[in-house]
Amino acid sequence: MSAYEERPLSPRDSESGYASGSSSEASITEVFFTKPHLKHLNQQLQKLEPEDILKWCIVSLPSLYQTTAFGLTGLVTVDMLARLKDSMSTQVDLIFLDTLHHFKETMSLVDKVQKRYPQVNLHVYKPQGADNTEEFVRKYGEKLWETNEELYDWVAKVEPAQRAYSELQVKAVLTGRRKSQGGKRGDLDIIEVDEAGLIKINPLANWNFGQVQDYIKRNNVPYNELLDRGYKSVGDWHSTQPIKEGEDERAGRWKGRAKTECGIHNSRSKYAQFLREQELKMQEEALRQAVETGLKVEA
Structure with a gap:
């Protein structure tokens, strides 16, 4: 059952916003929000500071993790959570998708963060069947992000993310x-709430870059040194550039193209369709090769 599924509401559901189905523990559903409840939550959470939103998340949401590529905003969240540790007993683990194409500065930052926050558990997920760049190339080919961008997003980011969500x-x-x-x-x-029922919380949604940067400096939080070289949003080395004065923060990501997201926050149905198309192409290629082989045998 999706966490955002539409269904007839009982009077009890309408009043509470929760749907448990029964008081029996064995039959209580997983986290579920009705549309009115989700709207109400957003109206209330919009009024809170990020630290208070994080407190609400820890108290209200089971199996809570933080996904991060160690960008500036994610680092603020890591630091805020560490400071909440004194008053909140729940530890929020990190999920890092190592695409095998991060800047060396990003990988160095990962080590710095682990040393600064040793209490934080880090779960690293890589493309399936590849532990390093050489293995990735052998399995998927050279410059996959150019030859098949959708497939690159899937194998480097979307599939590892979904595998992490499932395994954890x-x-x-x-x-x-x-x-x-x-x-x-x-x-x-x-x-x-996404199509699969995964709840996504954006605790710093209302902050601007200046606020994030001020927090980082004020609290001496380690950050990616590329930010001192004109970068504001850092992804894979092959699709990230510094930005110019006045440009949007993410203007350096996939510069000159209409693309703005890597796929992790896009509709999952889009990738289900993509996978079906890939399977059809493989079937067509297998059929073509079988026909060619048959013709050669007859000749």
């Missing part, structure tokens, strides 16, 4: 998305 039994994730980053993020809610 993730019900909710904290993200580093903000409205001020522009693009599709301009109308972000604090809390969202």
Whole structure:
């Protein structure tokens, strides 16, 4: 059952916003929000500071994780959570998708963060069947991000993310998305539910880059040194550039193209369709080769 599924509501559901189905523990559903409840939550959470949103998440959401590529906003969240540790007993683990194409500065930052916050558990997920760049090339070919961009997004980011959610039994994730980053993020809610029922919380959705940067400096949080070289949003080395004065934060990601997201926050149905298309192409290629082989035998 999706966490955002429409169904007839009982009077009890309408009053509470929760749907448990029964008081029996064995029959209680997983985290579930009705549309009215989700709307109400967003109206209330919009009024809170990020630290208070994080407190609400820890108290309210089971199996809560933070997904991060160690961007500036994600680092603020890591630091805030560490400071909440004194008053909140729940530890929020990190999920890092190592695409095998991060900048060396990003990988160095991962080590710095682990040393600064040794209490944080880090779960690293890589493309399936590849532990390093050489293995990735052998399995998927050279410059896959150019030859088949959709497939690259799937194998490097989307599939590892979904594998992490499944293996870790993730019900909710904290993200580093903000409205001020522009693009599709301009109308972000604090809390969202995707097609598969995964709850996504954007605790710093209402902060701008200046606020994030001020927090980092004020609290001496380690950050990616590429930010001192004109970068504001850092992804894979092959699709990230510094930006110019006045450009949106994420203008350096996939510069000159209409693309604004890597796929992790896109509709999952889009990738289900993509996988079906890939399977059909493989079947067509197998059929073509079988026909050619048969013709050669007859000749």
